[in-house]
Structures are given as structure tokens and as C-alpha cells.
Amino acid sequence: MSKHQQPNAIRVQKFLGGIDYPADKRELIDKAEQNGADKQTVQILKQIPEQEYESPVSVSREISKLH
Numbered sequence: 001m002s003k004h005q006q007p008n009a010i011r012v013q014k015f016l017g018g019i020d021y022p023a024d025k026r027e028l029i030d031k032a033e034q035n036g037a038d039k040q041t042v043q044i045l046k047q048i049p050e051q052e053y054e055s056p057v058s059v060s061r062e063i064s065k066l067h
Helices: 008-014 025-034 039-047 056-064
Strands: none
Touching: 008 039, 008 056, 025 039
């Protein structure tokens, strides 16, 4: 892993700053895009289940299940 790569969940959380929980998948994607998320980060969010997320931990838990 090169030094600029971060685990996916950590990178995604960087782009979710300022979101109000609970939030659904669409809100997470919209917030990440507003915060300048790269395509890979948006793709990760598009892969998580369609549900309401209660906290950053619940989002990270779903992301970790993707790999």
C-alpha cells in the first residue's frame, strides 16, 4: 500500500464531514460529492445497502463488508 492510500472506510469518512445522522444512502452520496469526494469514494458508497445509517460507525461497518 502506498503512503497516500488509506483504508476505504477512513477515506470515505473524510468526505462525510458535516452530515447529520441518521442519514440514508442517497444523503451519504450527496454529502460526499458536495465535499469533493473522488470517483472511487462515491463508488464505494454506491455499493453499500440501501438503508438508514445511524452513525459513522454503521457506515464504516458496511464498507468493511464490501471486501
